[in-house]
Amino acid sequence: SQQGEEDPQALSIQEGENATMNCSYKTSINNLQWYRQNSGRGLVHLILIRSNEREKHSGRLRVTLDTSKKSSSLLITASRAADTASYFCATDGSGNTPLVFGKGTRLSVIA
């Protein structure tokens, strides 16, 4: 399957530090997305990067995609306590194949 795998499973940092999460997947993709899930809530879309893109920015978020290594990274700069959440990558294949989510990285930002 083309399931994404996030790494690390859990990450704890101080407020103001940068947080980097990685995602690896197994097969060709059309795009890769990152989602955030706060405790007890639904997932919220953060950013989508297409297979022909290498880097994308959105506010304090920076996503890279390396299709040759089948990997992506999500960087959150100048982290805040409110960034505490689980972060999931999701890969999209072709046609009607569903998004496949990884197991997530649990980020804790300590004030």
Next chain:
Amino acid sequence: DTAVSQTPKYLVTQMGNDKSIKCEQNLGHDTMYWYKQDSKKFLKIMFSYNNKELIINETVPNRFSPKSPDKAHLNLHINSLELGDSAVYFCASSLPGGSTQYFGPGTRLTVL
């Protein structure tokens, strides 16, 4: 102005019962989904509907039956509930073609 809503938010029931979870989206999307998130936070697609037609049906027991009365609604009915059905169930919607998905707040189902 909730985009994707689910009811109920919490559902506690006995084994063997039948229950339904409702989902509605007001985003005008054609595609809706049901996901199951287990205790380890693993999120797995169950069903996907496009314009009221089932397009994805992953390996899910036939005790689970989705119903889409119109493209803004996708309900999930579960028969003969089992302990292993305990999880958080999320509804989501999107435009067709694997684009951004918008998730509901989830329904936490506990089977006793």
